[in-house]
Amino acid sequence: MILRPAASIIRGELEFGLEFEIEEGQIVAIRAHTGLPDPYVLSPAFVNAHSHLEYRGMQDAIGEREYWPWIREITRLKKLESPEAVRAACLLAARENRATGVAWIGEHSDRPYAGGALASAGVRGAIFQEVITFFERETPDEKLAAVRAKAEINRHAFGGPVYLNAHAYHTVDRKTLAAMGASGMPLSIHVAETPLESEFTALGAGSIADFYREVGAPFEATGRGLVASLDDLGLLRQGVQFVHCCEVQHDEIERIAQAGVSVAHCPRSNERLGCPPPPVREMIEAGIKVGLGLDSPASSGPVDFFAEMRCALDVAQRRGRPLTGEQVWRMATCDGAASLEPAFGEGFVWRELDQLGPTPPLIQVHVEGVLTTEDVIRQASPDRVTWARQPVPIQ
Numbered sequence: 001m002i003l004r005p006a007a008s009i010i011r012g013e014l015e016f017g018l019e020f021e022i023e024e025g026q027i028v029a030i031r032a033h034t035g036l037p038d039p040y041v042l043s044p045a046f047v048n049a050h051s052h053l054e055y056r057g058m059q060d061a062i063g064e065r066e067y068w069p070w071i072r073e074i075t076r077l078k079k080l081e082s083p084e085a086v087r088a089a090c091l092l093a094a095r096e097n098r099a100t101g102v103a104w105i106g107e108h109s110d111r112p113y114a115g116g117a118l119a120s121a122g123v124r125g126a127i128f129q130e131v132i133t134f135f136e137r138e139t140p141d142e143k144l145a146a147v148r149a150k151a152e153i154n155r156h157a158f159g160g161p162v163y164l165n166a167h168a169y170h171t172v173d174r175k176t177l178a179a180m181g182a183s184g185m186p187l188s189i190h191v192a193e194t195p196l197e198s199e200f201t202a203l204g205a206g207s208i209a210d211f212y213r214e215v216g217a218p219f220e221a222t223g224r225g226l227v228a229s230l231d232d233l234g235l236l237r238q239g240v241q242f243v244h245c246c247e248v249q250h251d252e253i254e255r256i257a258q259a260g261v262s263v264a265h266c267p268r269s270n271e272r273l274g275c276p277p278p279p280v281r282e283m284i285e286a287g288i289k290v291g292l293g294l295d296s297p298a299s300s301g302p303v304d305f306f307a308e309m310r311c312a313l314d315v316a317q318r319r320g321r322p323l324t325g326e327q328v329w330r331m332a333t334c335d336g337a338a339s340l341e342p343a344f345g346e347g348f349v350w351r352e353l354d355q356l357g358p359t360p361p362l363i364q365v366h367v368e369g370v371l372t373t374e375d376v377i378r379q380a381s382p383d384r385v386t387w388a389r390q391p392v393p394i395q
Contacts (some may be wrong), residue, residue, distance in 0.1 A: 001018055001021070001023070002020070002021055002022075002034075003020045003042060003362070003388055004020075004033055004034075004036075004037045004038055005021065005037060005038060005040050005041055005364070006037045006038065006039055006040060006041065006368070007042075008020075008042045008353050009041060009042070009043040009044075009329055009373060009376070010326075010353045011326075011330060011333075011334055011352055012326035012327065012329040012330040012333070012334075012373055013326055013373065014041070014153065014370070014371075014372055014373045014375075014376065016219050018030060018031070018032065018034055018353075019031060019032070019033050019034060019035075020035075020042070021258070022359050022389070025047075025358060025359055026356075026357060026358060026359060027353075027355065027356050027357060027358075027359050028356065029356075030194060030353075030354060030356070036243035039366065039368050040365060040367070040386075041364070041365040041370065041376050042349075042353065042362060042363075042365075042388060043101075043329075043333065043353075043362070043363055043365065044100045044333050044351070044352060044353065044360045044362060044363075044366055045101050045102065045103035045104075045192060045333075045360070045361040045363050046100070046101045046305050046332045046333060046336070046360065047102070047105070047106075047125075047291060047292075047332065047333060047336030047337045047339075047340065048097055048102045048104070048106065048125075048292075048294050048305070048336070049105045049106050049241070049265075049292055049340060050106050050108065050188065050241075050243050050264035050266055050291070050293025050294070050295055051097070051106060051107045051108065051140075051293060051295065052107075052108050052109075052296035052297075052298075053089065053090040053093040053094055053097075053107060053109070053117060054086050054090050054093075054109060054110065054111050054114060055074065055089070055284065055296040055297055055298040055299075056087055056089035056090070056093035056096075056297045056298075056303075057081065057085055057086070058074060058296075058297070059297040059298060059301065059302070060301075061077065062074060062077070062174070062298055062299075062345055063093060065272065065273070065274060066273065066274045066276060067194040067196065067273040067274060068194070068196060068207045068208070069192065070273055070299065072153060072299055075395070079288075081281075083111075083113075086111050086113055087113040087116075088112075089116035090114050090116075091113075091116075091117040091121070093117070093297060093303055094123055095113075095116050095120075095121045095300075096303035096382070097121065097123055097294070097303055097369050098121045098123055099303075099308070099382050099385065099391055100162050100303055100304055100305045100382040100385060101363040101365075101385045102123060102294075102335065103124065103245050103360075103391040104124050104125040104336075104340070104344065104348075104391075105118065105123050105124075105125035105126075106125055106126055106128065106241070106264065106291075106293065106339075106340045106343065107125060107126070107127045107128065107244070108127075108128045108130055108153060108165070108167075108188065109127050109128070109130060109150075110129075110132070111132045111150065111151075112150040112151075112153035112154050113346035114158075115153065115154030115155065115156070115157035115158030115159075115160075116154075116158070116197035117164065118158055119157055119158050119159060122390065122391055123391070124160055124344075124391055125340065125343075126160060126161045126163065126186070126340060126344055126345070127151075127154050127155075127158055127160070127162040127163070128155060128162075128163050128164075128165035128187070128188045128343075129147055129148075129150055129151035129162055129163065129164055129165055130147070130165055130167045131143070131165060131166050131167060131172055131176060131180075132167045132172060133171070133173045134171050134172075134217065135215070135217070136173070137173040137217060137219075140173050140175065140176050140280065144164070144176065147164060148164065152234060153165075154363055157276065159345060161344070161345050163186055163187065163343065164180070164185075164190040165180075165188060166180050166187060166189050166235075168189060168190040168193075168197070169189070169197065169201060169226060169229065170197055170200050170201070170208050173248075174233065177230075177233045178233045178234060178363055180230055180234075181230075181233045181235040181237070182234050184237075185239065185241045186240070186241075186340075186342045186343035187239065187240045187241070188240075188241040188243060188264070188340075188343065189230075189235065189241070189243065190240070190243045190244060191226065191227070191242040191244060191245055191248075192226055192227070192244060192245050192246055192247045192248050192252075193243070193270070193273075193275055193327045193351040194246065194273070194275055194276075195276065197226050197247075198225060198226050198247060200212075200219075200221075201221065201222055201224070201225070201226045201229050202221060202222060202224060202225055202229075203221055204219065204220070204221030205221075205233060209221075214392070225249075225252060226250065226252075226300040227255055227256065227345070228249050228252075228255075231255065231259075236255065236256070236261060237259055237260070237262070238259070238260035238262050238342065239342040239343075240259075240261045241261070241262045241264055241266045241291075241306055241339055241340060241343070242256065242261055242264070243263075243266070243293065244263075244264070244265075244266060244275070244278065245263050245265075245278050245279075245283065246270055246275040246276045246278040246388075247275075247276050247278075248278070248279065250282070252290070253279065253282055253283055253286050256283070256286075256288055257286040257287050257288050262288060262290070262291065262315040262338065262339035262340070263283055263289070263290045263291070263293070264290075264291050264293040265278060265290050265292055265293065265312065265331065266292075266293045266294070266295035266300065266308075267282050267308065267312045267314075267315045268294075268295070268299075268301060268307065268311045269295035269299040269300045269307055269390050270315070271315065272299045272301070277315050277316075277318070277319045279319075280321075280322065281321040281323055282321065283324070283364040284323075284327060287312055289335050289339045290331055290335055290339065291331055291332075291335055291336030291337075292308055292309065292328070292331040292332045292336055293308075303382075304381065304382055305332060306377060306380040306381055306382070307381075308332075309325075309328045309329070309331075309377045311323065312328045312331065313328055313374065313377065324373075324374070325372055325373035325375075325376070325377050326373050328374075328377065329377070334350055337350040338350070345371065346393060359389050360389070361387070361389055361390060362387070362388040363385050363386070363387055363388065364385070364386045364387070364388050365380050365384055365385055366385075366386065367379040367380050367384060377390065
């Protein structure tokens with residue numbers, strides 16, 4: 001098979017004039033065009049660095065536009081959903097991920113249905129089975145056993161790695177957080193999505209602390225920043241991904257970089273919930289591997305990787321520390337893979353188009369007249385994506 005695209009995207013860079021010969025799943029030759037190119041752009045498939053498939057049924061269902069009221073409302077609505085509705089939502093969102101060009105995912109799951117949905121849609125990656133012990137802070141063992149049972153269901157259906165995973169500092173007891181920090185296992189934890197987290201952690205103040213008091217849950221302020229408090233619990237280490245990092249300071253960025261922690265950036269969700277625009281460019285310049293995540297349809301809206309990339313560009317531009325199209329495409333591909341590589345397991349190897357050998361999952365983006373990677377981002381949409389080489393068959 002010869003793939004002769006009008007252009008190819010290799011490590012975020014738009015390259016013209018290359019064709020690729022593929023035999024038995026191997027790229028055996030890369031050379032200049034030997035004929036007229038076809039009108040599409042070829043790229044390795046996307047990595048969704050942070051996802052919540054199970055909230056697809058709540059897309060457009062929550063009117064709240066600030067983080068804390070939104071969290072309270074989604075928590076209320078979750079209790080009203082039937083298992084059948086959640087299962088259907090997971091399957092729909094998994095298929096929409098596949099349609100927008102996603103081959104790998106970092107999926108956060110509270111329920112036991114994401115594994116089957118991802119397997120059915122042919123999307124690989126890792127599932128982080130979320131641990132929330134807010135109401136079980138003193139006696140978390142029973143809750144942890146229930147989460148392990150859901151993780152086992154997902155593991156059996158998915159056939160890929162599934163990890164017990166702390167949701168966030170303010171929703172998990174310190175004993176469990178410390179145990180996860182000491183485990184050495186991959187983790188993906190929500191960090192600094194909102195200033196409320198720092199208020200709660202350092203000062204014992206703000207809406208989160210008020211809720212603790214309202215329900216009579218014990219807590220203790222650390223007098224330290226959120227990143228430092230996570231470090232005290234062993235959670236600032238390699239194999240850990242921080243999700244969001246909207247409100248992190250320069251010294252915290254340096255600390256995250258030195259520890260080898262990666263980051264998932266979810267710009268549409270952050271904008272929707274009124275979160276501060278994160279210092280993405282500073283994190284990239286510090287050497288942090290930053291991936292791009294679609295987060296939850298309940299906060300981000302439709303499953304559309306190109307809309308997410310456009311939002312990343314626009315937020316950075318408004319913030320005054322712009323990103324290039326090349327940087328954002330890398331966040332969606334190779335850097336997203338690097339942000340989750342420990343979680344994806346030993347068998348996972350990221351491959352680019354300029355490497356001979358096993359062919360990675362490849363997407364064709366059907367846009368014309370593009371001169372830069374940003375042009376592709378601005379013009380593309382899920383309905384312009386086809387698969388040149390699929391990761392695994394859809395069931």
